[in-house]
Amino acid sequence: MKAICWHGTGDVRVDTVPDPEILDPKDIIIQVTASGICGSDLHLYDGLMPTMEAGDIIGHEPMGIVVEVGSEVKKFRKGDRVVVPFVIACGCCFFCQKQLYSACDTTNPGADLAKVAMGQAPAGLFGYSGMLGRYPGGQAEYLRVPHADVGPIKIESDLPDEKVVFLSDIYPTGYMAAENAGIEPGDTVAVWGCGPVGQFAIQSAWMFGAGRVIAIDRVPERLEMARVHGRAEVLNFEDEKIHDRLIEMTGGRGPDRCIDAVGAEAHGTGSLDAVVDRAKQAMHLSMDRPHVLRQAIMACRKAGTLSIPGVYIGLLDKIPFGALVNKGLTVRTGQTHVQRYLAPLLEKVENGEIDPSFVVTHRIPLEGAPDAYEKFRKKEDGCIKVVIKPGMASEQRSSGDITISSEMIPPAIAPLA
Incomplete structure (x- = not known):
């Protein structure tokens, strides 16, 4: 598959990498349909985050369609449409039981590195450095999602991706x-x-x-x-x-x-x-x-x-x-306890209390990500939020950018009384 990989300061590339596989019976694999570039991705792009390695797949704001399901997964089936939170949590440890999911005790393979820097290790995160687990990220065609029954939320309505994908992180x-x-x-x-x-x-x-x-x-x-x-x-x-x-x-x-x-x-x-x-x-x-x-x-x-x-x-x-x-x-x-907020915030979107797509200024195919990172970093061309769409047809690429105007995008929330 193709994925956006970090190769050093100011250097992200579209690489061909192995497809993800089910490594644990609690995993699912999704085909990514939308994935955001986050402001915290710029900390990687600018070379500020230690324990990154060349070839790391980045990105932590994905959603997509389930294409493989581990034998112990109960909540999802092939074909389900899901948003994946950037925090990886087990659901069973002391912190998860208190809904403090970003403090999960069990999901960070880089815990020893994190303890040196922080005293204790936080949860593993998608697409973010060795000390946070070095989990392959979601700016890719496919993504392995560990602890699937604890993480993703199923989208059962026909809301477009851009209205729900930001449940993964920024909303x-x-x-x-x-x-x-x-x-x-x-x-x-x-x-x-x-x-x-x-x-x-x-x-x-x-x-x-x-x-x-x-x-x-x-x-x-x-x-x-x-x-x-x-x-x-x-x-x-x-x-x-x-x-x-x-x-x-x-x-x-x-x-x-x-x-x-x-x-x-x-x-x-x-x-x-x-x-x-x-x-x-x-x-x-x-x-x-x-x-x-x-x-x-x-x-x-x-x-x-x-x-x-x-x-x-x-x-x-x-x-x-x-x-x-x-x-x-x-x-x-603190890092966001995303799982705690998924259901209530999705309800706000479904009820029309907020339309999170108001932040989107640029839509691009996977191949356009390196240029988009630089544009986002320099805040050029009105770039506020980039959504990567791995399946975007090549003929759409030249018209992926849009310009912000108050007429084009409806108000995000209704006026207060």
């Missing part, structure tokens, strides 16, 4: 970010980063009763999406001093809840700490650029909450921990 991730923020009715929520996870965090903040949502980015298309589809007030950090504006907009108090949907590669144009971060990263003295995290800690109101869905990789420098402690902030973070 539950944005939703859990809003849940972790502890939003109370009427709260002001500030969201740093208007990429796909940030967009779903904005949508979800309203679902939890936010009174205001303020979205922060510098990319015009992302800010416009947050304004039109997220009904957010928007701030461009290249044009405004974010801390000062947030304090001003909240009457001197600061946002009640802050969500860092950026993570390891914050830009922070013009600020001294961001310049130092970039220099240290370039010299391999640091893995992460935590400008947004610092800014959120300083801006958040006293006794507020900071939620961090953005991916961080290693040790962070110059974090204002004294401010965090003395302001009495609550911090919640």
Whole structure:
């Protein structure tokens, strides 16, 4: 089969690799019909994630059709249409029993590597480094799915792929970010980063009763999406001093809840700490650029909450921990416990409460992924979310890109009363 493989910094290729096989009676094999390129895939593309090896198959946002079923699988049959969560969980361990699926104790073959870096090992993930299991990812024609009865959700309606594929990651991730923020009715929520996870965090903040949502980015298309589809007030950090504006907009108090949907590669144009971060990263003295995290800690109101869905990789420098402690902030973070959210969030899609396809800007065949990675990384051509469709006919390739406009895409959620 063909698959997107990592070969080093800025180097992903379409390789021919062996087809996946059933390795355990609890496995299924799916033929991938859609798979997203995620912002956290860019951490691999930029060479920031340790324990990657040339030839690793990447991608962790897949869905498709079941084509093989292990002998112990009870929930699925050939021909079923499924979305596969990026977290691989056993369903039986201490953490899975508490629905803390991304902390699963048994699914990470790279546990020893992870323990050195993190103290304990999280769950295995699709398409993501040796310390997270080196499971072949979903940017491929076929995918082996371990622990199938615990992971995928069956799609029994005729909803198109683009309305459900993001249940694999970014929709539950944005939703859990809003849940972790502890939003109370009427709260002001500030969201740093208007990429796909940030967009779903904005949508979800309203679902939890936010009174205001303020979205922060510098990319015009992302800010416009947050304004039109997220009904957010928007701030461009290249044009405004974010801390000062947030304090001003909240009457001197600061946002009640802050969500860092950026993570390891914050830009922070013009600020001294961001310049130092970039220099240290370039010299391999640091893995992460935590400008947004610092800014959120300083801006958040006293006794507020900071939620961090953005991916961080290693040790962070110059974090204002004294401010965090003395302001009495609550911090919640973690990889998403995707399995916990699949059924309730699918119900929201089926009921028309949200149409997750609003984030899609580019649709491409598998062969177009290397160019799409570079376009996504550089934020060119209005690229916010790429969906790879391995079965896309060659004659469709030239018309795969679309342009964002408020007229083309219906609002993601209905206006609040």
